[in-house]
Amino acid sequence: MNPADAIRPAHVEVSLGAIAQNYDAIRAHVGTAQVMPVVKANAYGHGIVEVARHLMNHGAPCLGVALLEEAIVLRQAGISIPILVFGGVATRQIPQFIQHGLMMAASSVDKLRQIDEAAAAVKTKACVHLKIDTGMERIGVHWYSAEKLLEASLQFSNVEVAGIYSHFACSDDSDLSAAREQLSRFLEVLEFYPKHGLQTPLRHIANSGGVLQLPESHLDLVRPGIMLYGVYPSKDVLRPVQLTPALSWKSQVVFFKVVQPGSPISYGGTWSSDHQVRVVTVPVGYGDGYFRALSNRGSVLIRGQRHPIVGRVCMDQFMVNLEWGTAYNGDTVTLIGSDSSESITAQDVADAAGTIAYEVLTNINTRVPRVYV
Ligand SMILES: *Cc1c(COP(=O)(O)O)cnc(C)c1O
Numbered sequence: 001m002n003p004a005d006a007i008r009p010a011h012v013e014v015s016l017g018a019i020a021q022n023y024d025a026i027r028a029h030v031g032t033a034q035v036m037p038v039v040k041a042n043a044y045g046h047g048i049v050e051v052a053r054h055l056m057n058h059g060a061p062c063l064g065v066a067l068l069e070e071a072i073v074l075r076q077a078g079i080s081i082p083i084l085v086f087g088g089v090a091t092r093q094i095p096q097f098i099q100h101g102l103m104m105a106a107s108s109v110d111k112l113r114q115i116d117e118a119a120a121a122v123k124t125k126a127c128v129h130l131k132i133d134t135g136m137e138r139i140g141v142h143w144y145s146a147e148k149l150l151e152a153s154l155q156f157s158n159v160e161v162a163g164i165y166s167h168f169a170c171s172d173d174s175d176l177s178a179a180r181e182q183l184s185r186f187l188e189v190l191e192f193y194p195k196h197g198l199q200t201p202l203r204h205i206a207n208s209g210g211v212l213q214l215p216e217s218h219l220d221l222v223r224p225g226i227m228l229y230g231v232y233p234s235k236d237v238l239r240p241v242q243l244t245p246a247l248s249w250k251s252q253v254v255f256f257k258v259v260q261p262g263s264p265i266s267y268g269g270t271w272s273s274d275h276q277v278r279v280v281t282v283p284v285g286y287g288d289g290y291f292r293a294l295s296n297r298g299s300v301l302i303r304g305q306r307h308p309i310v311g312r313v314c315m316d317q318f319m320v321n322l323e324w325g326t327a328y329n330g331d332t333v334t335l336i337g338s339d340s341s342e343s344i345t346a347q348d349v350a351d352a353a354g355t356i357a358y359e360v361l362t363n364i365n366t367r368v369p370r371v372y373v
Contacts, residue, residue, distance in 0.1 A: 009252035009330075010284050011369045013337070014046045016054040018246040022228050023055060026211060029241045033218040036084065036204070038225035039074075040066035045361040046229055046247055047370045049077045056081050064223050068093050068102070075100045084129055084163070088139050094118040098126050103162060107131040107140045109152040112159055119158035128153075129163035130201070134185040135178065136169040143185040150192045163202035163221070164190065171209025171217070172233040179210070183217050208233040212240060231346050231357045245345065247361065248337025249368070253302065253327050255281035265319050266311030271296055278322040279310065282333045287315040289363035290335065293353040294318075302327050304340030336360075 027035050037060050043051035052063055052074050062082040065071050071083045084103040089111060095118055097104050106112050106128040119126035130153060133140030141149045143166075153161050166186045170178040186205055193200040204221040206214065211222050212232070226233050230245035259265065259279045264272040282300065286292040295312040300320055310321040320333070336344055346357040353360070 008283065008369065009254060010288065011250060011371050012045070012364055013248045013250060013371050013373055014050070015244075015246045015373050016050065017373075018230055018244040019046070019051060019228055020054060020058045022230050022243050022246070023058060023060065025241050025243065026222070026224050026227065030211060030218045030222050033206075034061050034202075034221040036060075036062050036064045036221055036223045037228050038064040038207075038223050040064070040070055040086070040225070041362040042366075044226060044229050044358065045364040047372070048073060049079075050370070050372055052079050053077065064225075068096060071102045072096070072100055075102075082127075086167075089115075094126075095122075098122060098124060101127075103127045103129055105129055105131040105139065105165075106153075106159075107133070107149070109149060112149075112153055112156055116156035116158045125158055125160050127160050127162045129165050129204075130161060132164065132166045132186060132189050134166045134182040134189075134205075136167050136182075138167065140166065143189050146189045147192060150189070154198075161201045163204060164200075165204045165223075168205060168207055168210050168217075171207060171213060172237050173209075174236040176213060179214060179217070183214065209237060213238050226358055226361075229361065231361070233358075234356070235347065245337075247346070249284075249335040249364065250337065251282050251284045251333045251335060253280045253329050253331045253333060254283050256327060256329060257281075264311070266295075266314060268312055270312055271310045273321070278324065278327075280320050280322060280327050280333075281317055282320060282335075283317050284335065284368075285314045285316040285318060287365075288368050289365040290318070291349075291353040291355070291360075291363070293355070294349070298349065298352045299344070301334035301337075301339040301342050301344060302331055304342055306342055306344075 037055050039048050039052050042048045064084050066087050068085055071085050089104050091114055115126045131140035132143055132146050134143045168179050202221050203219040206217040206222040208224045208227040210217040211224050230243040259277050261275050262272055284290050292313045298309045299306050307320045307322055309318055311319050346360045349360045350357045
């Protein structure tokens with residue numbers, strides 16, 4: 001779809017080429033480790049099916065998602081490569097995991113037994129990755145109780161343990177001591193395999209922070225999410241990999257006016273000027289996922305210049321103060337992206353809204369059309 005043909009004068013532009021380029025940069029950085037691109041949450045707002053298909057055609061060996069539903073959407077779109085679902089597995093979901101050939105996270109003997117029985121019932125083998133909690137306290141068997149799970153996992157003949165993994169809580173910090181502690185707990189758990197003369201399943205722990213900051217955590221496979229989309233996981237991280245942002249968010253000026261001194265703008269009348277100003281209206285709001293917290297804090301680019309949002313962001317529109325700048329109806333408004341020499345990153349929007357870039361991207365909802373370039 002051509003952006004100019006979009007029904008609304010607002011769209012998100014996604015560069016699949018930039019995502020492939022970031023994937024290649026990650027591969028080059030991690031050497032022999034496999035790369036499992038993470039496409040959960042609508043591929044961090046970029047469009048799960050389009051991104052997954054592009055990465056599969058680009059050679060990605062597998063994909064990671066958070067939910068069973070996300071994996072089923074991918075299967076229904078013809079994505080045939082292995083998919084690991086990170087989240088916990090409810091007993092009633094097990095048959096669907098097996099039916100769609102999806103890899104499950106398993107973190108208890110009880111769940112393994114249920115998976116084994118469900119697989120036996122349809123005369124197939126189910127594929128799992130054992131989930132070890134090394135300090136995130138989210139899901140997984142605690143590292144200090146993991147040995148029993150590893151032992152038990154050997155006894156289920158209808159379950160194939162393809163991988164074993166953990167997840168970092170603080171790999172995007174400048175202080176990496178907690179992450180190093182998690183990694184050493186994980187490596188300790190893994191000693192079980194050589195100790196018993198067993199083949200070790202695929203070992204993985206690194207998210208984007210781990211990929212960037214802890215080369216020793218790359219192991220057999222890495223699971224980058226945010227960096228695939230060209231965004232660093234935090235402002236503090238080391239940047240050994242050059243990334244290209246894949247998403248920009250554009251709209252257009254739909255209204256121009258001159259506002260008199262003392263006339264408050266938008267709900268609650270939170271902003272007014274003591275002199276005459278030129279103000280334009282942009283047809284995007286928190287109903288699209290553009291945070292209301294950007295009221296009187298965020299800014300946008302028009303004609304290569306940065307201008308502040310004034311007054312509260314409404315559900316479907318917000319206002320921008322041009323002071324004495326010029327703009328015409330139909331001019332491009334850049335919410336995220338670049339215009340001439342100026343640019344606004346997802347991190348900039350996150351800073352203005354008091355959140356993280358992850359939330360800025362995943363919050364852009366389906367009301368905003370995606371255009372792939
Ligand atoms: C979301 C997620 C990732 C990717 O995290 P990023 O910080 O975006 O790289 C990796 N692994 C698991 C288990 C996740 O839930």
